[in-house]
Amino acid sequence: MPASAAHRVLLLVGDSFSFRKVSGFSWVAPVRSSVRFFGRSSNESGPLTLVSLGIKSEIETTSLNEKNKLSQGVSTIEVPRRRDKKVNMSGIKGVRKKERVDVEALAPFAAKSFSELGLPPLLIERLEREGYQVPTDVQAAAIPPILKNHDVVIQSYTGSGKTLAYLLPILSEVGPLKKDDEPRNRMDIEAVIVAPSRELGMQIVREFEKLLGPADKRLVQQLVGGANRSRQEEALKKNKPAIIVGTPGRIAEISAAGKLHTHSCRYLVLDEVDQLLAFSFREDLHRIIGHVGRRSGAGLPGANGPETTRADRQIIMVSATVPFSVIRAARSWGCDPLLVQAKNVIPLESVAPRAPLNPLGTSSDSNLGTNLQTQAPMSLPPSLKHYYSVTRIQHKVDMLRRCVHAVDAKCVIAFMNHSKKLKDAVFKLEARGMKATELHGDLSKLTRSTILKKFRNGEVRVLLTNELSARGLDIPECDLVVNLELPTDSIHYAHRAGRTGRLGRRGTVVTICEEAEVFVVKKLQKQLGVCIEACEFTEGKLVVNEEEKT
Numbered sequence: 001m002p003a004s005a006a007h008r009v010l011l012l013v014g015d016s017f018s019f020r021k022v023s024g025f026s027w028v029a030p031v032r033s034s035v036r037f038f039g040r041s042s043n044e045s046g047p048l049t050l051v052s053l054g055i056k057s058e059i060e061t062t063s064l065n066e067k068n069k070l071s072q073g074v075s076t077i078e079v080p081r082r083r084d085k086k087v088n089m090s091g092i093k094g095v096r097k098k099e100r101v102d103v104e105a106l107a108p109f110a111a112k113s114f115s116e117l118g119l120p121p122l123l124i125e126r127l128e129r130e131g132y133q134v135p136t137d138v139q140a141a142a143i144p145p146i147l148k149n150h151d152v153v154i155q156s157y158t159g160s161g162k163t164l165a166y167l168l169p170i171l172s173e174v175g176p177l178k179k180d181d182e183p184r185n186r187m188d189i190e191a192v193i194v195a196p197s198r199e200l201g202m203q204i205v206r207e208f209e210k211l212l213g214p215a216d217k218r219l220v221q222q223l224v225g226g227a228n229r230s231r232q233e234e235a236l237k238k239n240k241p242a243i244i245v246g247t248p249g250r251i252a253e254i255s256a257a258g259k260l261h262t263h264s265c266r267y268l269v270l271d272e273v274d275q276l277l278a279f280s281f282r283e284d285l286h287r288i289i290g291h292v293g294r295r296s297g298a299g300l301p302g303a304n305g306p307e308t309t310r311a312d313r314q315i316i317m318v319s320a321t322v323p324f325s326v327i328r329a330a331r332s333w334g335c336d337p338l339l340v341q342a343k344n345v346i347p348l349e350s351v352a353p354r355a356p357l358n359p360l361g362t363s364s365d366s367n368l369g370t371n372l373q374t375q376a377p378m379s380l381p382p383s384l385k386h387y388y389s390v391t392r393i394q395h396k397v398d399m400l401r402r403c404v405h406a407v408d409a410k411c412v413i414a415f416m417n418h419s420k421k422l423k424d425a426v427f428k429l430e431a432r433g434m435k436a437t438e439l440h441g442d443l444s445k446l447t448r449s450t451i452l453k454k455f456r457n458g459e460v461r462v463l464l465t466n467e468l469s470a471r472g473l474d475i476p477e478c479d480l481v482v483n484l485e486l487p488t489d490s491i492h493y494a495h496r497a498g499r500t501g502r503l504g505r506r507g508t509v510v511t512i513c514e515e516a517e518v519f520v521v522k523k524l525q526k527q528l529g530v531c532i533e534a535c536e537f538t539e540g541k542l543v544v545n546e547e548e549k550t
C-alpha cells in the first residue's frame with residue numbers, strides 16, 4: 001500500500017473499539033482482544049513490548065485471567081506506515097525509528113522505579129540525588145513512548161508531574177546525562193519547550209537545572225518575554241545551549257531575527273498546549289511550528305507535501321485540560337500521535353471526532369455530554385475539597401480573611417479577574433494584619449520573580465493574582481485557593497484549583513460569590529463532576545451548609 005494511502009486508513013480487524021477496565025486500569029481495546037497498533041516502517045519486527053521498552057518482563061498490569069481473555073483472537077489495528085523521522089545527531093542525519101506499538105505494553109503502570117522506564121543510569125542517579133524515587137503514574141505512562149520517539153499528547157490532572165514526564169526523556173537524549181556519549185554538534189539546539197507565561201518558563205528551566213547540576217546548567221537557556229532581548233541573544237551565541245525554554249513571543253521574535261537555529265531540533269514541547277492555541281499566541285506559534293525541527297523549504301504543518309518536507313522533530317503536547325482543538329492540532333502537527341493519560345495510552349486516531357478527553361471543552365465545544373460526568377475528575381487532583389460561600393460584593397475580602405483563618409491556611413492563592421482590583425484587596429487584608437501581595441502581568445519580570453520568591457519563602461501569606469498564576473505554577477506548600485471572582489469557565493476553574501493539592505497533598509478550594517452567581521457555581525460543579533459544597537465561616541470554623549447539601 002502506498003504510504004500516502006496507508007496514512008489515511010485505520011483498519012480495525014476484529015471487534016470494534018471500546019474502553020475497557022482491566023485491573024483498575026482503563027485501556028482502549030477491542031471488546032475481546034488486545035490491541036496492536038502496527039506502524040512506521042516495513043523493516044521493523046516484533047511488537048513493542050515491556051522488554052523492548054527496557055521494562056522488566058515480570059511487571060504485570062493485568063491479572064492472568066484478564067490477560068487470557070485479552071489474548072483470545074488478537075485483533076490488530078493496522079495504522080499507517082509512516083515515514084521514519086530523521087534526527088540530527090552530531091550533524092549526521094540518522095533515522096529515528098518508530099517501532100511497532102503494542103499499546104498494552106506501552107504503559108508500565110506498575111513501574112516502581114525510574115530504572116524500569118528505560119532511562120540512562122546517570123539520569124537515574126541524579127533523580128535519586130534530588131529525592132525523586134518513584135515515577136508518578138503519568139511519568140510511568142509517558143516516558144517509554146516518548147523514548148520510543150512517539151509524538152504524544154499528555155493529559156493528566158494538575159500537579160501530577162507532567163513536567164518530568166517530558167523532561168526526563170529529553171535529558172535521556174540531550175546533554176551530559178544522556179544514554180550514549182556521542183559528541184554534540186555545538187551549533188544545534190536539540191529541544192525547544194514553549195510555555196505560555198514567563199513564570200512557567202522559569203519554573204521549567206529550574207527543573208532542568210536541578211537535574212543538570214551547576215556545571216551543566218548553561219545547556220538550558222530561557223527565552224522569556226520581559227527580559228532584555230539582546231542579552232538573551234548574546235547568551236545564545238556564547239553558551240550555545242542545547243535546550244531552549246521560553247514564551248511564544250520571545251522565541252518567535254529571536255527566531256525571526258535569524259538568531260535562533262532550530263531547524264534540526266529534535267524535540268518540540270508545547271506545555272499548557274490548550275492555552276498556547278489561544279488566538280493571542282497564534283502568529284508566534286505558527287512560526288515556531290513552521291520552523292522548529294523543519295529544514296528550510298519544509299511544508300507547513302499538515303500539508304500533504306512530499307515526505308521529505310515534513311517535520312523531523314518529535315512533538316509533545318501537555319496539559320491538564322485537552323479540548324478537541326488540541327486533538328485536532330496534534331493530528332495535524334504530529335505523526336501518529338498517542339494520547340497518554342495516567343492510566344491510559346491510546347492512539348489519538350482512536351479518539352472519536354469531538355469526543356471529550358475530559359469535559360473541559362470550551363463552551364463552543366458541542367461535546368459536553370454524558371461522558372462529562374464520568375471523565376471530569378481527570379483534570380483535578382482527587383485530593384481536593386471544593387466549597388463555595390455567598391456574600392455581598394463589598395464583604396468578599398473580609399470573607400477571604402475569615403476563610404484563611406477558618407481553614408488555618410498558611411499559603412493562599414486568591415484569584416480575581418481584573419488586575420486593577422488586586423491592589424485594593426491587598427490593602428484591605430494588610431489593614432487587618434494579614435500579610436498579602438499582588439501578582440499580575442503589568443509588573444516587571446524582576447518584580448514578579450521577587451514577589452514569587454517571597455511567597456514561596458512564606459514571607460507572604462496571601463498572594464492575590466489573576467489568570468497569570470493559574471497555569472502551571474508549582475508551589476507545593478499552597479494549601480488554599482480562593483476564587484474571589486468567578487473563573488470564566490470550567491477550564492479556568494480547574495487550573496486555578498490545581499495550584500493546591502499538588503502531588504497527592506491535601507488542598508481546599510473556596511469560591512466566594514454573590515447570591516446571583518450561585519447558579520454558575522452549580523454549573524461548574526456539573527461540568528467538572530466534583531462536589532462543591534456550600535459553606536459558611538462562623539466562629540473561626542468552616543461550616544458546611546447541611547441544608548444546601550440536602
Ligand SMILES: Nc1ncnc2c1ncn2[C@@H]1O[C@H](COP(=O)(O)OP(=O)(O)OP(=O)(O)O)[C@@H](O)[C@H]1O
Nearest residue numbers: 134135136158159160161162163164320472474503
Ligand atoms: N516522581 C516524582 N516524585 C516526587 N515529586 C515529583 C515527582 N514528579 C514530580 N514531582 C513534583 O511534583 C510537583 C508537581 O509537578 P508538575 O509541576 O510537573 O505537575 P503538572 O502535572 O505539570 O501540574 P500542572 O498541570 O499544574 O502544570 C513538582 O513539585 C514536582 O517537582
